[in-house]
Amino acid sequence: xxxxxxxxxxxxxxxxxxxxxxxxxxxxxxxxxxxxxxxxxxxxxxxxxxxxxxxxxxxxxxxxxxxxxxxxxxxxxxxxxxxxxxxxxxxxxxxxxxxxxxxxxxxxxxxxxxxxxxxxxxxxxxxxxxxxxxxxxxxxxxxxxxxxxxxxxxxxxxxxxxxxxxxxxxxxxxxxxxxxxxxxxxxxxxxxxxxxxxxxxxxxxxxxxxxxxxxxxxxxxxxxxxxxx
Amino acid sequence: xxxxxxxxxxxxxxxxxxxxxxxxxxxxxxxxxxxxxxxxxxxxxxxxxxxxxxxxxxxxxxxxxxxxxxxxxxxxxxxxxxxxxxxxxxxxxxxxxxxxxxxxxxxxxxxxxxxxxxxxxxxxxxxxxxxxxxxxxxxxxxxxxxxxxxxxxxxxxxxxxxxxxxxxxxxxxxxxxxxxxxxxxxxxxxxxxxxxxxxxxxxxxxxxxxxxxxxxxxxxxxxxxxxxxxxxxxxxxxxxxxxxxxxxxxxxxxxxxxx
Numbered sequence: 459x460x461x462x463x464x465x466x467x468x469x470x471x472x473x474x475x476x477x478x479x480x481x482x483x484x485x486x487x488x489x490x491x492x493x494x495x496x497x498x499x500x501x502x503x504x505x506x507x508x509x510x511x512x513x514x515x516x517x518x519x520x521x522x523x524x525x526x527x528x529x530x531x532x533x534x535x536x537x538x539x540x541x542x543x544x545x546x547x548x549x550x551x552x553x554x555x556x557x558x559x560x561x562x563x564x565x566x567x568x569x570x571x572x573x574x575x576x577x578x579x580x581x582x583x584x585x586x587x588x589x590x591x592x593x594x595x596x597x598x599x600x601x602x603x604x605x606x607x608x609x610x611x612x613x614x615x616x617x618x619x620x621x622x623x624x625x626x627x628x629x630x631x632x633x634x635x636x637x638x639x640x641x642x643x644x645x646x647x648x649x650x651x652x653x654x655x656x657x658x659x660x661x662x663x664x665x666x667x668x669x670x671x672x673x674x675x676x677x678x679x680x681x682x683x684x685x686x687x
Numbered sequence: 688x689x690x691x692x693x694x695x696x697x698x699x700x701x702x703x704x705x706x707x708x709x710x711x712x713x714x715x716x717x718x719x720x721x722x723x724x725x726x727x728x729x730x731x732x733x734x735x736x737x738x739x740x741x742x743x744x745x746x747x748x749x750x751x752x753x754x755x756x757x758x759x760x761x762x763x764x765x766x767x768x769x770x771x772x773x774x775x776x777x778x779x780x781x782x783x784x785x786x787x788x789x790x791x792x793x794x795x796x797x798x799x800x801x802x803x804x805x806x807x808x809x810x811x812x813x814x815x816x817x818x819x820x821x822x823x824x825x826x827x828x829x830x831x832x833x834x835x836x837x838x839x840x841x842x843x844x845x846x847x848x849x850x851x852x853x854x855x856x857x858x859x860x861x862x863x864x865x866x867x868x869x870x871x872x873x874x875x876x877x878x879x880x881x882x883x884x885x886x887x888x889x890x891x892x893x894x895x896x897x898x899x900x901x902x903x904x905x906x907x908x909x910x911x912x913x914x915x916x917x918x919x920x921x922x923x924x925x926x927x928x929x930x931x932x933x934x935x936x937x938x939x940x941x942x943x944x945x946x
Binding site: 462463464465466469534535536537538539540541542675676677 | 901902905929930931932937938939941942943944945
């Protein structure tokens, strides 16, 4: 990032505020995801309401940040790294908000599973591991954003494909369970949608990292070999 | 958006230095000007962009003590515009200039445009009429002045005067038009009209424009050069310069991190 101050200190403040809000939003989403994982592994469903409530805050932040981006573009006509930062942020918040939505889906799925009283314990481990990996990707992509660390962003993009592979293997396991014991089908389907939501969180972390590369280097690596790695 | 065609060279500065007496105002400028493209020169006050622009039509010759080194090659004939053998009057027939403040002659609208043609030796009334109309159309001002061609040009509004000056520059069919901050004395509407005109003009003429308005450079130009302290710091496609400049100094200037 260009560390030199703008002639307009107000502009500096506006950009800093924008960055702070993104991190605040990222923090909320991280908490949502981690609470959802906790609920899944521990059957502690009391936190589910707070996950769903947090989603409203995340949505509000998304709108507020987008609004700030529009104001900065209109008032400051940002160029170069400033322009890339504003454009990048406006995309990043979309992915963060969606990651938050996925956390909410997980939470609701967890509630359905435990309320129906059917949770075969052996299903837990793989999903938890997957969820922790996806959460780590969100954390790292936010770190990469703060430091504009392209190396870290690239690691996230690579690691996302591992999450995808792990997701597929969980699905295979669940299909086997369902074939062996059709009574598990309802729960297994819930778990599949939870795993799917986790896998999507990984995808959002990847998108976020792609934006970090754009903000830092001005290269759009979406849908390229670099992002397929 | 990418520009895929490889444009032809219209002109090229090669190792260009310029001195106002002892003061070196341009330092080893090397830069292409592409044919039928708009090239914007940006940079803080005193960076040499106007000095560079004025070298093209030998404006500096008017003052003693000014000195050029290096070349400005003009194509397709590969003339060195700065060569002492080249007649500045001839150069100015091929290279028109429009200034910051509209400067119509205190004559009629018609005579303003016909002036260059008369200097060139055109005397046929019919030919003059045609050429004047053509140039005024080219300057996007014909419709506004066709019924009062013989009124004083100085009665026009600022924006109209500036378009008249562009028409006057177009009358001699120049190959290159130099614009030295052509809209800084105009309101946003008149500015918009000139920018629209620049976009039209580049279909038939190459344009080099100095502007303090960075958004204007971004809007009207295909290529942008950033100059600082007499040096050409960075030259590139406008999209690249405004989204991902390569030089930190360019970045700092266009993002408003230095004056």
